[in-house]
Amino acid sequence: MLSIENFRKRYDDFELDCTMSVEPGQITGIVGANGAGKSTLFKAILGLVKGDSGRITLFGKEPQQLTREDKEKIGVAFTNAGFNEYLRIKDIVPVLSNVYPSFEKEKFLGSCKKLNLSLDKKLKEFSTGMKAKLNVLIAVSHQAPFLILDEPTAGLDVTAREQVLDLLREYMTEVDGRSIVISSHISSDLEGLCDDIYMIHEGKIILHETMDTILNDYGVIKVTEEQWKKLDKSYLLKKKKESYGYACLTKEKRYYMENHPGVAVENGSLDEVIVMMIQGETV
Numbered sequence: 001m002l003s004i005e006n007f008r009k010r011y012d013d014f015e016l017d018c019t020m021s022v023e024p025g026q027i028t029g030i031v032g033a034n035g036a037g038k039s040t041l042f043k044a045i046l047g048l049v050k051g052d053s054g055r056i057t058l059f060g061k062e063p064q065q066l067t068r069e070d071k072e073k074i075g076v077a078f079t080n081a082g083f084n085e086y087l088r089i090k091d092i093v094p095v096l097s098n099v100y101p102s103f104e105k106e107k108f109l110g111s112c113k114k115l116n117l118s119l120d121k122k123l124k125e126f127s128t129g130m131k132a133k134l135n136v137l138i139a140v141s142h143q144a145p146f147l148i149l150d151e152p153t154a155g156l157d158v159t160a161r162e163q164v165l166d167l168l169r170e171y172m173t174e175v176d177g178r179s180i181v182i183s184s185h186i187s188s189d190l191e192g193l194c195d196d197i198y199m200i201h202e203g204k205i206i207l208h209e210t211m212d213t214i215l216n217d218y219g220v221i222k223v224t225e226e227q228w229k230k231l232d233k234s235y236l237l238k239k240k241k242e243s244y245g246y247a248c249l250t251k252e253k254r255y256y257m258e259n260h261p262g263v264a265v266e267n268g269s270l271d272e273v274i275v276m277m278i279q280g281e282t283v
């Protein structure tokens with residue numbers, strides 16, 4: 001569905017250099033700190049940022065070749081939806097009906113009710129969470145087979161986050177072959193949602209794994225200085241000095257559980273893997 005090959009974009013002191021692919025039926029998560037390059041990547045996918053080299057294709061076409069019909073097949077949720085803040089949802093509905101021939105009005109209005117989004121309130125009176133929920137509702141409202149969501153859960157409380165994640169799960173199960181690319185700072189949101197994870201750091205992809213691999217195979221080993229000396233280092237990816245000794249990232253946690261029974265091996269949560277990949281040093 002989406003293919004990015006050696007796409008490069010340079011700003012003064014920053015360069016995005018990215019290769020990734022998204023298959024139909026997959027939810028792909030993009031994690032990275034502030035300024036890592038996530039928004040630049042998303043804008044490039046939509047053709048809003050032109051690269052210096054490399055190639056992006058969505059539905060088999062380069063972003064600049066996408067027709068109006070192709071663009072209708074993309075559901076987008078960026079932090080700023082772009083609607084005039086003085087509009088109300090009831091003013092937006094006819095706009096969406098015009099722009100998207102497949103806009104599902106009744107379903108959209110039903111979801112607004114379910115998520116407590118007033119049709120009569122001006123958008124400028126919406127809370128951050130209400131705006132975020134509306135953005136996602138719009139993205140899923142017109143049967144687009146591909147969604148691109150930049151931080152859709154940012155600033156949401158736990159309940160609102162779950163509501164947004166449920167909307168996305170529902171979107172995926174409604175029709176086969178749909179895909180989502182989603183960025184988030186909140187790893188637990190991605191853990192419960194994504195099939196595939198790309199970690200971006202300073203414009204580069206530093207990790208690409210399936211979510212299952214991260215949760216099943218990655219682990220953090222915690223050892224004292226003494227244990228460190230005897231530890232088989234063959235399958236360690238990163239190490240980080242800690243007060244007790246070292247924390248080490250491995251993709252072979254079972255190997256260490258079986259062969260180093262006295263050593264603490266913890267399941268690698270996405271957050272832990274991110275911290276180790278970014279702050280750890282290569283072993």
Ligand SMILES: Nc1ncnc2c1ncn2[C@@H]1O[C@H](COP(=O)(O)OP(=O)(O)OP(=O)(O)O)[C@@H](O)[C@H]1O
Nearest residue numbers: 011012013014032033034035036037038039040041
């Ligand atoms: N139009 C631009 N001109 C110059 N530099 C830019 C421009 N857009 C982005 N950058 C730089 O590119 C880098 C990546 O920014 P980007 O917004 O893609 O990061 P991000 O991962 O989305 O960050 P955040 O999580 O804070 O939104 C930053 O150093 C930013 O200053």
